[in-house]
Structures are given as structure tokens and as C-alpha cells.
Amino acid sequence: MQRDSSSLDKLLENPRVWRGHNQAHAPAGLASGYEALDNHLPGGGWPQNALTEILVEHYGVGELRLLMPALARLSTADNGMDYNDPGWIAWVSPPFQPYPPALQQWGIDLSRMLIVRPKDASEMLWSAEQALSSGTCAAVLLWSDTLDDQASRRLQLAAEKGQSWAIAFRPPAARHQPSAAALRIELLAGREGTRVSILKSRGGRPAVLHDLL
Amino acid sequence: MGRARRHHRSTRELFDQQSLALDEVSATPRVVKAPPVRRLWFCVYLPQLPLEASGPGASARAVVEEKQGIHRVLLACPKAEAAGVVPGLSANAALALLPGLVIEERSEVAEQQALEHLASWLEQFSSMVSIAGPDLLLVEIAGSLRLYGGLLKLRQQIATGLEQLGFSASLAIAPTPLAATWLARGGRRACVRDPANISTALRTLPLSCLDWPAATCESLVGMGVRNIGECLRLPREGFARRFGPQRLLELDRARGRLPDPRTGWRAPERFCADYEMTEEQSDRELLLAICGELLQSHERFLLARQLGVQSIEFSFFHLRSSATVLRLGCVEAERQASRWSDLLRLQFEKLVLPEPVIAVRLQSGHAQALRAESGRLVFRGRTAGRGIRFSIAQLAERLMARVGRQSVAGVATVAEHRPQLAWRARNLLQEKTLGEVSMARGKLQRPLWMLPEPARLNVDDGYPLHQGRLRILDGPERLETGWWDEDSIARDYYTAINPRGMRLWVFRTRSRDADWYLHGFFG
Numbered sequence: 001m002q003r004d005s006s007s008l009d010k011l012l013e014n015p016r017v018w019r020g021h022n023q024a025h026a027p028a029g030l031a032s033g034y035e036a037l038d039n040h041l042p043g044g045g046w047p048q049n050a051l052t053e054i055l056v057e058h059y060g061v062g063e064l065r066l067l068m069p070a071l072a073r074l075s076t077a078d079n080g081m082d083y084n085d086p087g088w089i090a091w092v093s094p095p096f097q098p099y100p101p102a103l104q105q106w107g108i109d110l111s112r113m114l115i116v117r118p119k120d121a122s123e124m125l126w127s128a129e130q131a132l133s134s135g136t137c138a139a140v141l142l143w144s145d146t147l148d149d150q151a152s153r154r155l156q157l158a159a160e161k162g163q164s165w166a167i168a169f170r171p172p173a174a175r176h177q178p179s180a181a182a183l184r185i186e187l188l189a190g191r192e193g194t195r196v197s198i199l200k201s202r203g204g205r206p207a208v209l210h211d212l213l
Numbered sequence: 214m215g216r217a218r219r220h221h222r223s224t225r226e227l228f229d230q231q232s233l234a235l236d237e238v239s240a241t242p243r244v245v246k247a248p249p250v251r252r253l254w255f256c257v258y259l260p261q262l263p264l265e266a267s268g269p270g271a272s273a274r275a276v277v278e279e280k281q282g283i284h285r286v287l288l289a290c291p292k293a294e295a296a297g298v299v300p301g302l303s304a305n306a307a308l309a310l311l312p313g314l315v316i317e318e319r320s321e322v323a324e325q326q327a328l329e330h331l332a333s334w335l336e337q338f339s340s341m342v343s344i345a346g347p348d349l350l351l352v353e354i355a356g357s358l359r360l361y362g363g364l365l366k367l368r369q370q371i372a373t374g375l376e377q378l379g380f381s382a383s384l385a386i387a388p389t390p391l392a393a394t395w396l397a398r399g400g401r402r403a404c405v406r407d408p409a410n411i412s413t414a415l416r417t418l419p420l421s422c423l424d425w426p427a428a429t430c431e432s433l434v435g436m437g438v439r440n441i442g443e444c445l446r447l448p449r450e451g452f453a454r455r456f457g458p459q460r461l462l463e464l465d466r467a468r469g470r471l472p473d474p475r476t477g478w479r480a481p482e483r484f485c486a487d488y489e490m491t492e493e494q495s496d497r498e499l500l501l502a503i504c505g506e507l508l509q510s511h512e513r514f515l516l517a518r519q520l521g522v523q524s525i526e527f528s529f530f531h532l533r534s535s536a537t538v539l540r541l542g543c544v545e546a547e548r549q550a551s552r553w554s555d556l557l558r559l560q561f562e563k564l565v566l567p568e569p570v571i572a573v574r575l576q577s578g579h580a581q582a583l584r585a586e587s588g589r590l591v592f593r594g595r596t597a598g599r600g601i602r603f604s605i606a607q608l609a610e611r612l613m614a615r616v617g618r619q620s621v622a623g624v625a626t627v628a629e630h631r632p633q634l635a636w637r638a639r640n641l642l643q644e645k646t647l648g649e650v651s652m653a654r655g656k657l658q659r660p661l662w663m664l665p666e667p668a669r670l671n672v673d674d675g676y677p678l679h680q681g682r683l684r685i686l687d688g689p690e691r692l693e694t695g696w697w698d699e700d701s702i703a704r705d706y707y708t709a710i711n712p713r714g715m716r717l718w719v720f721r722t723r724s725r726d727a728d729w730y731l732h733g734f735f736g
Contacts, residue, residue: 058680060715060734064661088605095662099733100624100636102659110624114605114641116612117620127612134603162602189714 030165033069034212037196041183042203046070050182051156051166055174055199059095061189062213063169066196067141072107074138074165090114090131092142093124121146125154132158132166139165153180175199187213253355253364253406255338255371256393257331258383259348263319264288266327269379274315277304287319321347331380333480338371343390343475346424349397351390351475364404387411390475391467395441398422408469415467416442423463429456484514484522484577493532493569497561500529500570504557507575508550515580521546524578525553531568539564541614545606546581552607559614609641630694631702632659632732633667657690658708660718660733667730670719677719677729681712693723708735 011017029045031038038044046052056063075089089112091098100110114137118124121144128142132155140159147155147170159166172186184200196209259265263276273292277284284304296311304316324347332350335342338361341353354367361367368384375382385396387405392415396403399422405414418441420430432455438444445464453461466473488503504527515521523546529537541556603611612621623639670677677683688707695701703723710716716735722728 058713058715059662060660060717060736061713062716062736064736068661096734097663097665098624099632099659099661099663100626101632102661102663103624104626105659106661110626113624114609115622115624115638116616118616119620123616127616130603130611131608134605134608136603136605136608191710191712191714194714 030070030074032066033073034066036209036212037066040198040201040204040207040209042201046165047182047202048165049160049163050202051152051159051168051180053152053168053170053174053179053181053184055170055172055184055186056189057172057187058189061187062194063187065213066185066187067139067167068106068108071139072109075109075112076107077138088112088114088131088137090116090128090137090140092116092128092131092140093118093144094141095143125151128166129154129158131162132164133162135162135164137162137164139167141167141169143169145171147174147179149178149180156180156182251355251408252353252388253358254387254390254393255352255354255368256345256385256387256390256397257335257350257352257371257375258385258394258397259328259331259350259380260383261288261381262324262327262348264290265380266320266323267317270315272313272315273298273311274317275304275307276317276319277307278319284316284318324348327380329478329480331375331378332478334374334378335371336478336480338367340477341475342478344478345390345394345475349394351393353475354386364406368404387414389467389469390473391463392469395422395467398424411468412442412445415445416440418442420444425460429460432456481580482518482520483580484511485574486510487572487574489572490570493571495566495569497566500573501554501558501561503573504561504575505550505554507573508553508557511553511575511577512548512550515548515577515583518580519583520580521548521583522577522580523547526576526578527557528574528576529566529570530572530574531566532571534567536574537564537566537570543610546583548583556610556614559611606642630692631700632663632692632706634695634700636663658687658735660716661736662734664732667720667732670729670731672729677709679711679717679719679731680715683709683711683717683719685709686716689721691723692720706732 027043027048029038029041029043030048031045032041041047054063054066071089075087077087087109089108091114094115094117098113098115100113103113104110114131116127116131118127124142124144125147128140131137131140142155144151147168152168155166155168158164168181175184175186179200181200182202183198183204186197186199188195188197193211194213196212198204198207198209200206264274267276270290273290273296275289275293275298276287278287279285286298286300286302286304286307288300289298289307293307293311293314296314298307298311298314302310307314308316328344328347328350332342332344335350335352339352339354339357343351343353345351352371354364358364358367361370364386368386372382372384383397383400385393385399385401385403387393387396387403388408388411392405392411395415395418396405399418401414401418403414405411420433420438420440423430423441433444438447449461462471465471486507488507490503494500507527511525522543524540524542526541527539529539531537539557539560541553541560543552543556547553609621621641623641624636625639626636627634629635670679670683672678673682686708689705690707691705693703704720705723706718706720708716709719717731718733718735719729719731722730
């Protein structure tokens with residue numbers, strides 16, 4: 001009897017065994033503010049201390065709106081009197097200027113915004129890693145066309161180390177590259193609105209959500 | 214007659230016992246007991262400091278200060294005064310009188326810096342220099358007289374030095390700090406050496422030298438008291454009751470009846486150490502190790518003094534070419550060698566050394582008191598769990614060291630209706646709080662992405678184009694403002710969507726050509 005259960009444990013430890021949707025084991029996620037999305041994510045929200053990839057072809061299709069409720073909560077959560085409290089949100093090489101009045105309308109605490117504009121890809125990766133592992137940033141958003149497998153692994157590790165949330169915006173072509181991200185989402189925009197497609201979700205299942213944004 | 218005289222004397226004695234001026238009226242010379250240490254205070258009063266703090270200038274200048282919304286002249290240079298620019302005049306009137314007048318806003322920071330600069334300069338004359346007020350310096354010179362060849366020579370030396378430094382000062386010497394101060398304010402070139410003579414010297418000084426509150430001086434004038442001598446003749450008890458014991462204390466201190474301790478000023482210390490090598494080195498790892506060693510002794514130096522510095526400078530000396538200098542800066546005063554070597558490592562990578570190095574020097578900037586923060590008692594959920602490696606200031610510093618100072622910023626909103634002016638970048642290291650609130654708090658949505666400059670859109674058959682025809686979802690929101698400066702706008706803003714599903718923030722100018730522009734994306 002004893003031997004049986006231990007051999008079962010052993011079998012389950014094998015990485016080739018894929019266990020189905022198991023909400024009880026998934027660490028609690030960060031509520032996204034979109035109920036339909038939360039229902040499809042293991043842990044009921046954005047995976048924490050991990051890398052999330054958002055594949056998007058054009059900007060302005062709701063890629064930031066998707067994140068805003070969660071970011072707003074992160075930026076205001078711990079913010080006490082201390083300037084050095086965590087809860088900072090770092091933007092690494094954003095394609096345009098994040099517009100503060102709009103951020104404020106979404107409830108983001110502007111005093112916790114850090115915008116970094118590195119000159120090249122290696123500086124970008126370094127800056128993102130620094131921000132992620134510092135422990136001060138609750139979330140780090142980065143935009144890159146050239147992220148590779150190794151870089152995504154480094155970001156994932158930095159996010160674990162600093163207990164932060166890394167969000168990488170990448171072009172849709174990146175779908176065919178392997179990635180260490182815990183969650184990959186593609187935004188499919190069209191005249192009728194933006195569909196959210198979950199390509200990969202650690203401990204979850206792929207899905208396509210309509211009418212979310 | 215004799216009786217009358219005696220009677221007269223006895224009333225005088227009675228009066229004297231009550232009056233403040235006990236010793237000055239008594240006719241018989243008293244035996245003055247010399248205090249154990251006799252002090253002599255040299256007061257430097259700088260009435261022109263607001264004007265002189267900003268350095269010399271060739272043209273006519275005036276310093277103005279804002280009072281109740283009006284800029285009024287505080288001080289004017291002799292040239293300007295000759296033209297009729299007098300203190301109290303409004304800045305506009307002064308400009309009307311003298312169109313070429315250079316008007317400067319008063320800078321108290323600059324004044325303080327000038328004062329500290331003078332204090333360090335005065336340290337050569339005495340070990341005891343004290344900053345006694347915003348325009349006052351006191352030097353205790355009793356111990357320096359012999360060295361400098363007597364009082365007059367010392368006085369002459371200080372006066373000449375001050376003149377060369379570009380400061381016009383009123384100087385006075387007295388055995389107590391307050392007496393010296395009052396004499397200097399009164400513009401008397403007095404030199405009182407004997408404490409017994411203080412009262413005599415002070416007697417004719419006007420009340421304004423005391424720098425007492427205006428109300429006190431007014432009520433004294435109302436009583437018929439016009440100078441310090443008359444003030445000293447008032448009964449002690451009544452004086453204290455009427456004007457407060459503090460004023461009485463000052464009078465007593467000025468005459469040396471009560472001690473008047475002063476705090477000395479010390480010029481901030483700097484660290485400077487060299488590391489010389491027996492032969493030239495170009496091994497960068499070795500050089501880094503040497504820098505690390507210098508930083509260690511720098512840390513010990515600061516630790517012993519409980520100080521920190523905001524900037525340090527490494528100089529790498531070469532045999533033939535001039536030294537390569539590497540400056541490191543830090544947001545908050547810092548002394549830890551590990552933190553400095555962190556910053557050094559980031560910058561050292563990029564440093565180009567033209568030649569092998571023969572010596573390294575570490576020189577620290579102005580040391581300042583280290584601001585320590587007490588630890589937090591209460592653990593809050595997230596803070597406790599998250600291992601903080603860097604504070605935000607440290608993170609920003611590291612990022613700036615590698616990416617560049619301009620490339621790291623925070624944001625803030627500005628109370629302004631024009632969209633492009635409704636925000637600004639915030640220096641994370643200097644501004645720790647946000648001041649203004651946004652004007653766009655209403656229901657009107659603003660886009661999360663903003664273009665640096667509005668981009669003109671082509672128009673097809675009346676429809677603006679951006680990767681296809683735009684369809685208007687919402688609008689217009691009319692913004693017509695800024696007529697008071699060059700950036701006035703008259704625009705109708707719309708929310709639009711293009712065939713690819715991008716939501717755009719576009720506007721149409723309200724000029725004759727009515728062009729369409731793209732200003733942002735609803736990300």
C-alpha cells in the first residue's frame with residue numbers, strides 16, 4: 001500500500017505527465033478585473049511572480065486596458081507613507097508615452113510610475129531584470145520585438161526572485177517561438193472588437209474569449 | 214546742603230539698585246574681577262548680503278523680494294540707488310526709473326552658501342566661528358591676538374580679506390557676542406576690550422540694532438526710550454514683566470553678566486586618498502580592486518564621523534596623459550562601500566583609459582549628516598513577504614548609471630486643459646511627492662498612449678485615414694484654450710476606430726483647413 005502511493009507520487013513528478021485543470025493546486029492569481037478572463041485562468045487571475053506574454057500586432061486594441069484594473073490595484077495596494085514601499089510599476093521601453101491623466105482615470109497611483117527608455121535590446125533586458133528582481137516593483141511592463149527563449153527564461157527567473165509580475169508585449173510572430181512564460185495571450189483585433197486568446201497557461205487550458213474588451 | 218546731597222545720593226543709589234544699569238552710574242571705580250577666560254568677539258555683519266551673495270556684476274542690479282504678491286526692491290547696488298531705485302520700490306517702478314536694471318529674485322540658499330563660505334574663510338583666524346544669523350558671523354579672537362600681531366592688525370587683515378572677497382561688512386569687537394552684534398548692526402566701528410566699558414559703548418545705539426520685534430520697539434519708543442542706554446535704565450522687574458524675560462536675558466548677556474554660549478561652525482570635511490602603484494597597471498580587475506580598497510577606507514572615514522556623501526570622484530593618473538576622471542553620484546547621502554562599488558562597476562565598464570594607470574585617487578564630495586531611518590515594527594503582508602533588494606531610489610540610480618539620466622523618469626499630471634501639457638516627467642530622485650491634480654478627471658476618457666507630437670492624417674472622401682477609414686465612436690470634445698500663450702489650441706477631439714480594431718484619439722483643428730490629426734491610442 002505504502003509502496004503504491006509513493007510510486008504514484010513518483011509517476012506524478014515525471015514532467016511528461018500532464019495533469020488536467022486543477023484549481024486547488026494553482027497558486028492564487030491576481031484578479032484581472034475581467035470576470036470572464038479570471039474564470040479561464042488557473043488561480044483565478046494573472047499568474048503572480050511569473051512572466052505573462054501578450055502578443056499584439058497593433059497598439060491601441062486594448063492591450064493596456066486588459067491590465068489596468070490589476071495594475072491600479074497593485075499601485076495602490078501597499079502604498080503607505082513610505083516612498084520606498086513596493087508597488088511600483090515600471091514601464092520599460094514603451095512604444096509611446098503612457099499618458100498620465102488617463103492612467104489616473106484608471107485609478108493608477110502616478111507617484112509609483114517608473115518609465116525607463118533603454119537604448120537597445122540588451123539594455124532593455126537588463127533594465128527589466130533589474131526592476132523585476134529589485135523587489136520594489138510590483139509589475140514590470142516591457143515591449144520587445146527581439147525577445148528569445150533564453151531572455152524569457154531570465155525574465156521569468158527575475159520575476160520569481162523579486163516576486164514581481166513581468167508582462168512582455170511581443171509581436172504575434174513570437175507565437176512560434178518557445179517561451180518560459182507562465183501565460184501567453186494573443187489579442188486579435190478587428191472591426192468587431194478585440195478577442196482575447198489564451199495560447200498557453202500553466203495549469204490551465206487554451207481558450208478564446210470574445211467581447212472582453 | 215550736605216544732608217541734601219546725601220539725600221540726593223541715597224535716592225540715586227536706591228534708583229540704581231533697581232535699575233538695569235547698576236555699574237555704569239556708580240562713581241567710584243570698581244575693582245573688576247577678571248573672568249577666568251576673557252573672550253573677545255569679532256562680529257561681521259553683512260547688510261548687503263542678498264545683493265553680494267550672487268557675485269559681483271558690472272551693471273546696475275537690485276534684489277527683489279515678493280511681498281503680498283508684489284515684487285519690491287530689497288536692496289539695490291550704489292549705481293541703481295543713484296538713479297533713485299530705493300528699497301521698498303516695486304520692481305516695475307524700478308524698471309521704469311532705470312530700464313537697464315538687472316533684477317534678481319532674492320535667494321536665501323545662495324545667501325546661506327555665501328555665509329558658510331565666509332565662515333570657512335574665517336576659520337583661519339580662530340577655532341571658534343559661529344553663524345549667528347542670516348547675515349551675521351561671530352569669531353572669537355581673544356586667543357588669536359598674539360599670533361596676528363594685535364587687535365588692530367587682525368582687524369585690518371579681516372577687513373581687507375572681506376573686501377577682496379567682495380563683501381561689504383560692518384565690523385565690531387566686544388567681549389560679549391551680543392554686544393559685538395549690536396555694535397556691528399549700529400554701524401559703529403567700535404572696539405571694546407574691557408567688559409566694564411560695554412554699557413558705555415552700547416548707550417547711544419538706537420533700538421533698531423537690537424533686532425527685537427517691532428511691537429516691542431514701538432512700545433519702548435512710546436515710553437520715551439530711544440536708545441539702549443535709556444533702555445538699561447528701566448527697572449528690571451517691570452521690564453521683564455512688560456517685555457518678557459527673554460529681552461532682559463539678552464540685555465544681561467550683552468553686558469557679560471550672564472554667560473552666552475555659542476555653537477561653533479565647522480567646515481564640512483572631505484575625504485581624499487591616493488593609491489600609488491610601483492608600476493603602471495592596465496588590468497581593470499586590479500584597478501577595480503584598488504578602488505574597492507579606497508572605498509573601504511572612505512567608508513571607515515565616514516562611519517567614524519557619522520557622515521555620508523552624495524558624490525565621489527575617482528581620478529586615474531597616467532604617466533603621460535592627463536588624469537581620467539570618473540564621477541559617481543547618489544541620490545541620498547551614502548557611505549557604504551558596497552553600494553559605491555556597485556555604482557562604480559556599472560560605470561567602470563564604459564570608462565576608456567587611454568593609458569595604463571600609475572595612481573588612483575578617491576575624493577569625496579561634501580559630507581553631510583547621514584539620515585538614518587528607523588526600522589518598521591509592523592510587518593504588512595506584502596512587504597514582509599517580498600525580499601527588497603533595492604529601494605526605488607537605489608533602483609533608479611542603477612538604471613540611470615547604465616541607461617542614462619534622461620532615460621529614467623516618473624510622471625505627474627499638470628493642472629492644464631491642453632492635452633499635451635497636462636503631464637510632465639518627474640525626477641524620481643528629487644521629487645518624492647506629486648503636487649498637482651489632473652484636470653481630466655471627468656467622464657471624458659483620455660487615451661493611455663500619447664504620441665509625442667500629433668500626427669497629421671490623410672483624408673479620403675471626408676473620412677480621416679489611419680490604416681483604413683476611421684469610424685467615429687464618440688465626440689466631439691471641444692478644447693479651445695491657451696490663448697494666453699503661444700500654444701493656443703482650438704480642436705475637436707473624437708474617439709475613432711479603424712478597420713484593424715485600433716481605437717484612436719483624433720482631433721480636427723478648428724481653423725479654416727480643418728485638418729485631422731492623430732494624438733493618441735486607447736491602448
